[in-house]
Amino acid sequence: MARSGGGIRRARKENLLPAGKLPVRLLDRLLKKYASGGPGVVIGPSIGIDSAIVNIHGTLxxxxxxxxxxxxxxxGAYAVFVNANDIAAMGAAPKWFLATILLPEGKATAKMAEQIFAQISSACDEAGAVLCGGHTEITPGINRPLVTGHMLGTLHGKKPVTSAGAKPGDALILTKGIAIEATSVIARELAAKLKGSFSAAFLKRCANYFKAPGISVVKDARVAMANGPINAMHDPTEGGLSAALHELSLASGCSIIVEQNLIPVLPEAKALCEFFGIDPLGAISSGALLISAPYGRAKKITAALEASGILSAVIGKVEAKGRGVRIIADGKTKKLKHFERDELTKILV
Incomplete structure (x- = not known):
């Protein structure tokens, strides 16, 4: 019996899913089975699609x-910006934010609640949105505050921009750089492990990545849209730029090639990723925006971004119809690893 029980325990452990996003194949199957859309749903859930689009009496x-x-x-601010980014990546302006705020039983205070509300309010002002509803509670079974955000926005134009719109021949533009959010998270959450190896000024800069270069891409998207046409945009979050490129390829049905030496990695991001032995290509990258646009417009778009104070670079291109992402590194072309599990989970979980 002990043997049998041990086998059952091992089987259960093997079936557990790791921290991070649901595996792509599992999520794709679940969405196709349970999220079939309905009246008013213009764009429903799909791999690589940042937001849903719904039609309410003629308004998208x-x-x-x-x-x-x-x-x-x-x-609170993270919750606003992360949701606003996905709205912006669809070619829309964030307008209305709702928050579900769960505070840990035994640790929650009025001060904690007010700080989160103040963070949400300030971030909404920056994103151009308003807090219009939500839910709050003191919750047993958690050891720190959790916030889930919900954002609604209105389209800049008549049609949404989606990851499915990338076309063969498009230039791929990346704003700011990779692992921006990861850098801020590491500096804030793992400060004790870093103090003996980096200066206080360096760690302050890393923690401030949240604000400079910043994790919001609302402005990035607005500037790009004004200087388009833009065929597709995507917001690299969990799994980093690598996951975003694979999702873009899957959504558009096109193959992609990028060059590693063209991908911006800011010095602080590079240093912290190297310190913990994680790959910045697979680290959460809110703050960067992946843009797919006709190659002939790339120079105008990057110039407009730079004029607005936003670093940008053409990192590759969309190729023929098909699927898959390749990367040119050290003179060799190879398949780009798909990080279904964010690199941060190696050091935070």
């Missing part, structure tokens, strides 16, 4: 929901 609204699970510091 973008809708998004996302939780904040990696951080506890400044969690």
């Amino acid at each position: 609204l973008a809708a998004k929901s996302d939780p904040i699970t990696f951080v506890s510091d400044n969690i």
Whole structure:
């Protein structure tokens, strides 16, 4: 019996899913089985699609929901920006934000609640949105605050921009750089492990990545849209740029090639990723925006971004119809690893 029981325990352990996003194949199957759409649903859930689009009496609204699970510091602002980014990546302007705020039983205070509300309010002002509803409670079974955000937005134009719109021949533009959010999260959540190896000034800069270069891409998307046409945009979050490129390829049905030496990695991001032995290509990258646009417009778009104070670079291109992402590194072309599990989970979980 002991042997049999041990086998059952091992089987159960093998069936557990790791931290991070649901595996792509599992999520794809679940969406196809249970999320078939309905009246008013213009764009429903799909791999690589940042937000839903719904038609309400002739008005198209973008809708998004996302939780904040990696951080506890400044969690209210993170919730706003992460949801606003997905709205912006669909070619929409974030307008209305709802928050579900769960505070840990035994630790929750009025001060904690007010800090989160103040963070949400300030971030909404920056994103151009308003807090219009939500839910709060003191929750048993958690050890830190959790916030899930829900954002609604209105389209800038008549049609949404989706990851499915990338076309063969498009240039791929990346704003700011990779692992921006990861850098801020590491500096805030793992400060004790870093103090002996980096200066206080360096760690302050890393923690401030949340604000500079910043994790919001609302401005990035607005500038790009004004200087388009833009065929597709995507917001690299969990799984980093690698996951975003694979999702873009899957959504558009096109193959992609990028060059590693063209991908911006800011010095602080590179240093912290190297310190913990994680790959910045697979680390959460809110703050960067992946843009797919006709190659002939790339120079105008990057120039407009730079004029607005936003670093940008052409990192590759969309190729023929098909699927898959390749990367040119050290003179060799190879398949780009798909990080279904964010690199941060190696050091935070």
